Amino acid sequence: MTTNLQKRIYVAGHRGLVGSAIVRTLRKSDYTDILTRTHSELELTDQAQVRAFFAENQIDEVYLAAARVGGIHANNTYPAEFIYDNMMVQANVIHEAYRAGVKRLLFLGSSCIYPRLAEQPIREEYLMNGTLEPTNEPYAIAKIAGIKMCESYNRQYGTDYRSVMPTNLYGPGDNYHPENSHVIPALIRRFHEAKLSGADKVVIWGTGTPRREFLYVDDMAEACVHIMELDRATYEKHTTPMLSHINVGTGEDVTIREVAEVIRKAIGFKGDIEFDTSKPDGTPRKLMNTAKLTALGWRPGMRLGEGIKETYEHFQAEYKR
Numbered sequence: 001m002t003t004n005l006q007k008r009i010y011v012a013g014h015r016g017l018v019g020s021a022i023v024r025t026l027r028k029s030d031y032t033d034i035l036t037r038t039h040s041e042l043e044l045t046d047q048a049q050v051r052a053f054f055a056e057n058q059i060d061e062v063y064l065a066a067a068r069v070g071g072i073h074a075n076n077t078y079p080a081e082f083i084y085d086n087m088m089v090q091a092n093v094i095h096e097a098y099r100a101g102v103k104r105l106l107f108l109g110s111s112c113i114y115p116r117l118a119e120q121p122i123r124e125e126y127l128m129n130g131t132l133e134p135t136n137e138p139y140a141i142a143k144i145a146g147i148k149m150c151e152s153y154n155r156q157y158g159t160d161y162r163s164v165m166p167t168n169l170y171g172p173g174d175n176y177h178p179e180n181s182h183v184i185p186a187l188i189r190r191f192h193e194a195k196l197s198g199a200d201k202v203v204i205w206g207t208g209t210p211r212r213e214f215l216y217v218d219d220m221a222e223a224c225v226h227i228m229e230l231d232r233a234t235y236e237k238h239t240t241p242m243l244s245h246i247n248v249g250t251g252e253d254v255t256i257r258e259v260a261e262v263i264r265k266a267i268g269f270k271g272d273i274e275f276d277t278s279k280p281d282g283t284p285r286k287l288m289n290t291a292k293l294t295a296l297g298w299r300p301g302m303r304l305g306e307g308i309k310e311t312y313e314h315f316q317a318e319y320k321r
């Protein structure tokens with residue numbers, strides 16, 4: 001089947017970690033009509049603005065990568081913003097896309113939708129078979145609602161709205177906030193600053209024993225475009241109307257202590273690592289089963305050590321400014 005490279009594609013959240021990588025991938029794949037709006041140009045929690053935007057633009061496809069996103073501390077500290085913003089953004093974009101006749105949409109969820117103590121590696125069908133991790137329950141509930149919204153619109157209205165569940169992501173364009181970011185950008189910044197200041201140790205949150213699966217963001221973007229380019233029959237061969245999401249990961253995980261060592265080595269920090277066990281660990285492990293994605297013809301390319309080196313180069317270029 002040939003791909004229409006002229007179709008108009010709206011990438012929501014194009015200045016974020018994932019949205020910017022999706023735009024890079026679409027451009028590399030020669031898509032010519034990519035539509036974007038910054039947060040200040042289009043407030044996605046505002047239904048009237050979103051309705052007007054879809055009415056004014058003849059959009060063929062949507063990648064929904066706009067969301068309120070953050071690491072364990074941000075999720076735990078701002079639960080109201082995480083549930084409200086995510087519910088509103090996704091409800092407005094999905095509903096107004098449907099009203100405007102958008103045929104295909106990709107919703108981005110997260111591996112935290114699965115039960116805290118899910119059997120490992122986590123298969124798509126483990127959704128809602130146990131209690132969620134408390135540090136990110138509001139965010140996870142919003143993401144589960146997003147998947148169910150896509151499925152409900154497909155079932156009632158015949159739309160082709162797909163969902164991917166990425167594991168923990170990292171790469172160029174990440175958020176390096178000292179408290180609100182995810183672990184890899186937080187530690188890149190902390191080790192870098194410790195090296196610059198000549199500090200003798202770096203403090204890492206929690207026990208260092210939780211395991212996480214990390215995927216480089218350009219791999220994630222390629223997986224998103226790959227899934228969107230599948231014809232409907234192929235996507236539906238691997239999903240069901242009420243279990244329509246696809247896990248996106250590497251199939252390998254490491255402990256937080258191990259990833260900290262990889263970052264320390266990449267940065268060349270010679271001091272010690274200390275663990276602050278007063279900080280939460282979050283989910284003990286969330287390794288995803290990626291058999292469906294593999295069966296759909298996609299595998300990641302970037303190894304963790306290489307990805308961290310690339311990310312650190314981008315970080316240094318940004319940090320100097």
Ligand SMILES: NC(=O)C1=CN([C@@H]2O[C@H](COP(=O)(O)OP(=O)(O)OC[C@H]3O[C@@H](n4cnc5c(N)ncnc54)[C@H](OP(=O)(O)O)[C@@H]3O)[C@@H](O)[C@H]2O)C=CC1
Pocket residue numbers: 012013014015016017018019038039040042043044045064065066067068069085089108109110111166167168169170174175182
């Ligand atoms: N990063 C990760 O490790 C993971 C991410 N994901 C998912 O991937 C998707 C993208 O995440 P990521 O790229 O990391 O997030 P970022 O925070 O990097 O980017 C989110 C983007 O959405 C925009 N945005 C947020 N709220 C609004 C709003 N109300 N109106 C308009 N624009 C808005 C932001 O703009 P501005 O900054 O101007 O507010 C930003 O450009 C999300 O759905 C997330 O849940 C899933 C698993 C892991």
Ligand SMILES: C[C@H]1O[C@H](OP(=O)(O)OP(=O)(O)OC[C@H]2O[C@@H](n3cnc4c(=O)[nH]c(N)nc43)[C@H](O)[C@@H]2O)[C@@H](O)[C@@H](O)C1=O
Pocket residue numbers: 070071072073075110111112136139140167168169179180181182183184186187204205206210212256279280281282283
């Ligand atoms: C993507 C995912 O992201 C969040 O869940 P998380 O997997 O717990 O992600 P995290 O990157 O924040 O932490 C991973 C681990 O790392 C430890 N850790 C050590 N030192 C730092 C540190 O300095 N910062 C952070 N953030 N974590 C640290 C931390 O204690 C934890 O054990 C949710 O938002 C969830 O909703 C979600 O979807």
